Amino acid sequence: MFGMLSMGSSCSFLYINSVLLFTLRSKQVFCETSRYILLYNMLFADTVHMASNLLLYFLASLRIKITYYACGALVLLSVFTITISxxxxxxxxxxRYVAVCYPLRHATIFNMRSTGMAIALxxxxSFIxxxxxGFMLLYLFTKLSLKQMGDFxxxxxxxxxxxFNDFEEAYASTLFLSxxxxxxxxxxxxxxxxxxxxxDKASARKALQTLLLHLIQLSLILISTFISTILMAIARTVGRLVLMxxxxxxxxxxxxxxxxxxALIYGLRDQTIRAIFMQNLCCHLRCSVFLNKNQ
Known part of the structure; x- marks a missing residue:
């Protein structure tokens, strides 16, 4: 039951992200504005991360065991997208800081070229x-790569x-602190x-709310990075069923x-996106609760 609830809610979140990705490519303004280009980039990485995690969860739920080589590739894909967000x-x-503090220079600083360079960096x-x-895994999996895993x-x-634990702690601490x-x-x-x-008070207040939500989002991602350590500590005091x-x-x-x-921060709070996003989310049915406010 817990597995079905987890899978169902995760698939719902994946659907929401996919709809917003489609929405951000449905209008020319979204493809030419730095804010939405950056949002699309992060949303794409988040969606790939969710899909890879769901695949790993599905394999574990069905007790399907694969080779170390295949498992390493799936896990590396998941870890790769963790850093991008x-x-x-x-x-x-x-x-957002430049948009509020230097509105006249915003279009010059965050143009198409600089935005593309930021995304490339x-x-x-993340690739480095x-x-x-990957090199660390190749060193360990020289003799195990083609063998079947003993666990999921x-x-x-x-x-x-x-x-790996030492590298993870040093890397994550430096990254998230910065x-x-x-x-x-x-x-x-x-x-x-x-x-x-x-x-502009309204614009500044909205930017402050967005930055605060970004900080909350970063905190959740940081906790998820150390979830293995947290679960190992909990495993010493509870049974296997409770741990699962x-x-x-x-x-x-x-x-x-x-x-x-x-998707929730921008899809529901951004006036430019919200109406189109809700139409696509409801498969173009009229969503009176959200759309009537914009008419």
Missing amino acids: PLSLAVMSLE VWGF HILIR CSKEAVFFAPM IGVVIIASYIGVALVARSVST RIYNVCFVCLNILPRCLS
Whole structure:
């Protein structure tokens, strides 16, 4: 029952993300505005991460065992997309900071070229991270790559060596601390500018709310990064059945939900997206609750 609820809610979140991805490619304005281009990039990475995690969860639920090589490829895909989301949050926070604090220079700083370069840097940094992990796996899986796994495929089953834990702690701590500083600094900068008489109060207030949601989203992603350590500590005090239920709840709340927050933050709060997003979400049926407000 817990498995079905987890799978059902996860598939619903995956559907919401997929609809917003389609929405962001349905209008020319979304393809030419830096804010929506950055959103599409993060949403694409989140959707791939959700799909790979759902596949791993499905294989584990059906007790399907695969080779170390195939499991390593699936886990690396999942880990690869983990890094993209927090880095994208940092770039999107800077974009909101520039939009509020330097509105006249926003179009110059965040043009199509600079936005593309920022996205390329995000993916390049994530690729270097996953390349290091890939070489570490190749070193360990030289003799195991074609053998069947004794347990179901998971991140913990692949990254079992102590060096992975040390690398994960050092990397995640540095990454999330740096991104947290960027988001907090952007929030403080927007908050200070919001006190100015000449500032658009509504725009500044909305930017502050967005930055605060980004910080919450970053915190959830950080917790999900260390979920293995948390579950190992819980496993010492509870039975296997209770542990599996806790894992199902953590899977949805910490692995899946943070990846859907971007769709909820922008899909429902952004006036430009909301009407089209709700139409697509309801398969073009009239959603009077949301659409009547915009008419």
